[in-house]
Amino acid sequence: MYTITSAEFIAPDVKLFHIKAPYIAQKHQAGQFVILRVHDNGERIPITIAESDPDKGEIAIIVQGIGRTTKELNMKEAGDHLQDLVGPLGTPTHIEKWGRVVIVSGGVGTAEALPIARAMKKAGNHVTSIIGARTKDLVIAEKLMEELCDEVLITTDDGSYGIKGLVTTALEPMINSDTPPQMVLAVGPLPMMSAVAEMTRPHNIKTVVSLNTIMIDGTGMCGGCRATVGGETVFVCVDGPEFDAHQVDFAELRQRGSMYHQQERQSLDQFLERCKLESASSEDTTK
Amino acid sequence: MSTEPNKANTLTPKERMRIPRQDMPEQDPNVRNRNFDEVNLGFDADTAVQEGLRCLQCKKPLCIDGCPVKIKIPEFIQLIVERDFPGAAAKIKEDNSLPAVCGRVCPQETQCEATCVVGNRFRPVAIGHLERFVADHERESGKVQLPKKAKATGKKVAIVGSGPAGLACATDLVQWGHEVTVYEALHEYGGVLVYGIPEFRLPKKILGAEIDNLRNMGVNFVKNFIIGKTMTVDELMGQEGYDAVFVGTGAGLPWFMNIPGENLNGVYSANEFLTRVNLMKANNFPQSDTPIKIADTVVVFGGGNTAMDAVRTAKRLGAERAIIVYRRSEEEMPARDEEIKHAKEEGIEFMLLTAPTKMLDDGKGWVKGVECLKMELGEPDQSGRRRPMPIEGSEFTIDADLAVVAIGNGSNPLLAKTTPGLKINRWGNIIADAETGRTSKKGVFAGGDIVTGGATVILAMGAGRQAAAAMHEYLETGEWVEIDG
Ligand SMILES: Cc1cc2nc3c(=O)[nH]c(=O)nc-3n(C[C@H](O)[C@H](O)[C@H](O)COP(=O)(O)OP(=O)(O)OC[C@H]3O[C@@H](n4cnc5c(N)ncnc54)[C@H](O)[C@@H]3O)c2cc1C
Ligand code: SF4
Numbered sequence: 001m002y003t004i005t006s007a008e009f010i011a012p013d014v015k016l017f018h019i020k021a022p023y024i025a026q027k028h029q030a031g032q033f034v035i036l037r038v039h040d041n042g043e044r045i046p047i048t049i050a051e052s053d054p055d056k057g058e059i060a061i062i063v064q065g066i067g068r069t070t071k072e073l074n075m076k077e078a079g080d081h082l083q084d085l086v087g088p089l090g091t092p093t094h095i096e097k098w099g100r101v102v103i104v105s106g107g108v109g110t111a112e113a114l115p116i117a118r119a120m121k122k123a124g125n126h127v128t129s130i131i132g133a134r135t136k137d138l139v140i141a142e143k144l145m146e147e148l149c150d151e152v153l154i155t156t157d158d159g160s161y162g163i164k165g166l167v168t169t170a171l172e173p174m175i176n177s178d179t180p181p182q183m184v185l186a187v188g189p190l191p192m193m194s195a196v197a198e199m200t201r202p203h204n205i206k207t208v209v210s211l212n213t214i215m216i217d218g219t220g221m222c223g224g225c226r227a228t229v230g231g232e233t234v235f236v237c238v239d240g241p242e243f244d245a246h247q248v249d250f251a252e253l254r255q256r257g258s259m260y261h262q263q264e265r266q267s268l269d270q271f272l273e274r275c276k277l278e279s280a281s282s283e284d285t286t287k
Numbered sequence: 288m289s290t291e292p293n294k295a296n297t298l299t300p301k302e303r304m305r306i307p308r309q310d311m312p313e314q315d316p317n318v319r320n321r322n323f324d325e326v327n328l329g330f331d332a333d334t335a336v337q338e339g340l341r342c343l344q345c346k347k348p349l350c351i352d353g354c355p356v357k358i359k360i361p362e363f364i365q366l367i368v369e370r371d372f373p374g375a376a377a378k379i380k381e382d383n384s385l386p387a388v389c390g391r392v393c394p395q396e397t398q399c400e401a402t403c404v405v406g407n408r409f410r411p412v413a414i415g416h417l418e419r420f421v422a423d424h425e426r427e428s429g430k431v432q433l434p435k436k437a438k439a440t441g442k443k444v445a446i447v448g449s450g451p452a453g454l455a456c457a458t459d460l461v462q463w464g465h466e467v468t469v470y471e472a473l474h475e476y477g478g479v480l481v482y483g484i485p486e487f488r489l490p491k492k493i494l495g496a497e498i499d500n501l502r503n504m505g506v507n508f509v510k511n512f513i514i515g516k517t518m519t520v521d522e523l524m525g526q527e528g529y530d531a532v533f534v535g536t537g538a539g540l541p542w543f544m545n546i547p548g549e550n551l552n553g554v555y556s557a558n559e560f561l562t563r564v565n566l567m568k569a570n571n572f573p574q575s576d577t578p579i580k581i582a583d584t585v586v587v588f589g590g591g592n593t594a595m596d597a598v599r600t601a602k603r604l605g606a607e608r609a610i611i612v613y614r615r616s617e618e619e620m621p622a623r624d625e626e627i628k629h630a631k632e633e634g635i636e637f638m639l640l641t642a643p644t645k646m647l648d649d650g651k652g653w654v655k656g657v658e659c660l661k662m663e664l665g666e667p668d669q670s671g672r673r674r675p676m677p678i679e680g681s682e683f684t685i686d687a688d689l690a691v692v693a694i695g696n697g698s699n700p701l702l703a704k705t706t707p708g709l710k711i712n713r714w715g716n717i718i719a720d721a722e723t724g725r726t727s728k729k730g731v732f733a734g735g736d737i738v739t740g741g742a743t744v745i746l747a748m749g750a751g752r753q754a755a756a757a758m759h760e761y762l763e764t765g766e767w768v769e770i771d772g
């Protein structure tokens with residue numbers, strides 16, 4: 001059993017968890033993830049490690065409740081347990097002194113970007129963070145990023161906070177400036193990562209994206225996580241999750257990511273239905 | 288048709304051989320291809336005794352030569368005939384710690400039953416079915432005898448991987464008084480036995496009972512723990528204080544065919560397809576959360592046990608047509624005879640001498656068919672099997688909405704990559720002495736699929752036991768002999 005030591009919502013449907021996991025905390029490096037199951041009939045889902053504290057023996061993860069498993073996970077509170085937790089998985093981010101580094105993140109990708117920002121800064125880089133969100137409420141980890149980075153820019157689709165537009169709106173002037181970044185790292189939803197890749201491609205700026213495919217084992221055993229990079233099939237869980245953005249076949253990733261849309265919908269509906277019934281019956285008993 | 292025990296010893300060889308081989312009772316093919324319950328129902332005691340009487344009790348039993356772990360076959364069969372079933376179980380367990388598993392999944396027709404002399408003129412003694420009977424009888428009687436444990440030696444051993452190699456190694460070492468801990472990457476124990484081989488061939492409760500026995504003998508089990516990620520081998524032997532380590536991490540990395548369209552939706556590796564069902568219970572979706580694509584027509588590429596398991600699983604998930612596509616002929620198929628027979632009875636189609644060249648896209652990113660070529664067999668290749676050669680102009684298409692690639696596995700590099708001093712060969716298999724499992728790193732032993740490449744349960748178990756003996760000697764004497772290479 002893996003104990004949740006704290007749990008709090010940091011944005012609508014976005015929850016920050018600290019979990020007792022001394023071995024994982026000991027070994028975690030930037031860019032790595034865990035695979036967890038919420039309960040015994042649960043699926044195995046990969047989640048990036050946002051933070052680790054080897055002294056306390058804890059890791060932190062940030063979860064956006066989108067599908068059934070993440071919504072169920074977000075109902076967990078401090079003191080609850082996870083069924084399974086294994087890690088740290090994946091190859092750590094390649095950290096070196098590039099000069100100027102821009103880390104672009106969207107959604108809970110910002111959680112994943114935190115340890116990368118920390119490591120890049122420690123390696124002596126000038127680090128700029130661009131955080132994108134649909135709207136102000138959904139911007140997460142801004143404070144933490146500010147502590148770590150030289151500069152933080154926020155973009156919102158609706159202009160309710162920071163720059164109105166997409167992350168590329170903020171990235172574009174940097175790329176065209178006299179001091180363009182030597183390295184861009186993008187972590188977040190696929191359309192965002194592919195837009196960043198397209199923007200840096202003509203400028204030949206080294207760009208890395210962190211892929212978030214469907215996974216089962218996370219050890220290279222099943223091949224369910226495969227993607228095409230530079231015309232070759234890779235297993236994201238062991239060869240990645242980070243790859244050269246200009247080599248990634250994003251169209252295939254989108255297609256593979258949609259493989260279970262129908263079942264995911266069905267599973268979520270069933271879960272929400274059950275939650276409704278349960279809350280209705282608990283209301284009954286309190287009457 | 289019960290036979291008096293005292294009659295047993297009076298039968299002549301001729302009389303024994305005149306008894307027909309007893310058939311294994313099975314679920315009806317048209318019922319079982321819609322459920323996941325075990326296909327074989329098992330012998331009852333009388334049938335087992337009757338089958339046991341067919342054994343000639345050879346002075347020089349050739350069957351034993353065919354058994355990779357040298358089970359004392361005529362001896363345990365004699366105990367069956369005498370209706371001393373617990374005695375028979377104990378006899379088998381002197382050489383094989385997982386008889387309930389091996390009785391179900393060993394390729395007996397190429398091992399003990401291939402060399403049984405009765406087979407020269409009649410059908411060989413059903414050694415596998417008898418082994419299974421004895422093990423099931425013991426488990427169901429609730430009186431499993433745990434072997435006596437030697438006095439604690441104070442030595443600590445770590446076993447990496449809970450497949451048959453690791454479990455067999457753990458069984459011996461714990462008996463000899465060592466403190467044994469098994470580390471497993473997944474959330475259940477058993478390796479391929481739990482995530483690969485389906486319920487209808489090896490029910491999970493049987494494996495579970497074996498694991499429980501090991502627990503009762505004092506083996507510690509740690510799941511969700513990847514050696515090479517969560518902790519390294521050097522850390523096990525350093526801060527964690529282990530005196531020796533056995534690596535039984537199995538085959539990993541499924542091979543693909545490198546043909547166009549292989550990453551389309553609806554194309555699975557056999558490992559993924561089977562893991563979704565066996566480990567994650569996708570057949571119960573949405574009661575369990577892991578989904579799997581349900582298809583009308585499923586093609587499975589390959590001719591091994593994995594391919595048979597995948598195609599029969601597909602049928603059970605509801606496929607109208609489930610088809611094996613194999614580039615050689617049935618004779619070359621590596622699968623157990625019984626699996627091929629069962630598959631055919633269940634309505635699986637076989638397209639032999641056929642090789643896929645391309646997966647076809649339905650325009651929405653899903654597979655809608657496979658383009659294939661007909662093959663003919665040419666000269667034998669290194670494996671001794673005749674090499675399939677494409678027949679020009681023989682292209683044709685199979686319509687299918689799901690495809691499973693079951694052509695084998697490479698080796699998983701996770702552990703070797705993080706263990707300095709542990710040598711691997713060019714295929715990524717750990718180099719280990721064939722007799723003792725000693726690797727190039729002091730105190731580290733290895734066996735099973737990670738050393739040999741994809742092989743069999745019994746070979747993995749045999750390797751685990753051989754390594755256990757060598758580890759025991761190393762722990763007692765501290766002497767380490769370097770291996771060549
Ligand atoms: C579908 C299928 C059907 C088969 N059918 C048959 C059959 O009928 N008869 C037969 O004889 N053989 C069969 N085989 C082959 C047989 O299952 C294997 O040869 C055998 O299981 C190998 O045993 P092993 O202990 O070496 O490895 P495995 O069974 O592969 O077990 C290795 C275990 O180690 C774990 N592991 C890996 N890396 C690490 C790590 N770094 N840290 C911790 N744990 C780790 C894995 O998760 C796994 O649980 C079949 C194989 C498959 C895939
Ligand atoms: S070879 Fe056949 S008949 Fe002879 S002892 Fe072995 S099982 Fe019995």
Ligand code: FES
Nearest residue numbers: 218220222223237
């Ligand atoms: S998740 Fe199974 S190989 Fe990557």
